[in-house]
């Protein structure tokens with residue numbers, strides 16, 4: 001499949017990059033590794049006239065840890081680097097593990113952290129060729145007025161399937177977003193709109209430059225589990241990230257975030273409150289699993305049975321907490 005025609009820009013500075021993106025007339029889009037965007041373009045799901053590559057911009061591939069300040073990860077860091085970097089492995093091994101579960105080795109080599117958290121939503125009726133698209137009535141995401149998954153639905157239910165965002169959200173990570181007005185630091189969770197058709201909140205003309213995880217969050221125990229059909233390549237059909245803080249053997253905080261089940265990463269409400277002040281036990285793990293199950297409402301928009309995907313959310317949540325219990329007991 002060929003790419004549609006576009007003009008390529010390779011600016012050498014963020015300033016130049018923002019200037020090109022800020023000109024709304026030219027419909028320019030950020031190009032990072034291209035493993036999401038170029039595929040979408042080949043399928044004619046989008047046809048931006050200009051692509052602004054981040055690859056020549058210095059500083060976007062840096063990983064730095066500063067005591068008391070936490071971990072800063074450049075948006076241009078490749079997932080293969082994230083998975084193997086010694087600093088990430090030491091300070092946040094769950095993030096390295098999650099990166100290592102994305103797609104394939106080849107894709108991880110080009111795919112970036114920024115592109116991963118800002119990848120578009122997906123649906124079995126949408127991520128298809130233009131020929132396929134012409135054979136059925138256009139859905140909301142193809143600028144039509146219906147949803148093939150929820151026939152009387154009033155909006156698009158395409159699914160967010162990124163592997164890194166749920167963990168970053170569970171760790172209360174922030175993203176630095178640069179626009180022509182300057183840089184602002186926002187919670188990663190606030191980037192997502194929850195609408196399958198337009199999954200991000202006001203990011204046009206902006207660049208994510210880095211992600212930051214605070215020292216407090218790095219002190220938490222964290223983990224990510226992913227359910228997929230083929231271990232070697234597939235997107236998550238369901239995923240669970242957890243971050244746990246223990247003090248004197250009692251739970252002080254528990255944050256759970258899910259992926260692959262809705263149009264944005266879903267934070268499980270009430271997880272921390274449910275187990276706060278209690279010892280970390282099998283009972284607590286089961287209750288957290290039930291809460292995560294209650295927060296997950298997958299639809300028939302991906303491969304895999306929605307009921308199985310929902311059950312896997314509960315099973316993976318319990319599994320993570322069981323691993324935390326074992327780790328705490330082995331100290």
Ligand SMILES: Cc1cc2nc3c(=O)[nH]c(=O)nc-3n(C[C@H](O)[C@H](O)[C@H](O)COP(=O)(O)OP(=O)(O)OC[C@H]3O[C@@H](n4cnc5c(N)ncnc54)[C@H](O)[C@@H]3O)c2cc1C
Pocket residue numbers: 029030031032033034035036037038039054075076079101102103104107110111112113114115116117118119120161162163164206207208209233234235236
């Ligand atoms: C076969 C296959 C399997 C995959 N499996 C998985 C999987 O298992 N798990 C998973 O999470 N993902 C998966 N992906 C999705 C995705 O390609 C990668 O996760 C990847 O990380 C995207 O990063 P990229 O740098 O290639 O982004 P690009 O494709 O370059 O960009 C993606 C989007 O983000 C925007 N963008 C990128 N960087 C920035 C930035 N710094 N600031 C602002 N906007 C930006 C782009 O404009 C574009 O809209 C898979 C993709 C393929 C093709």
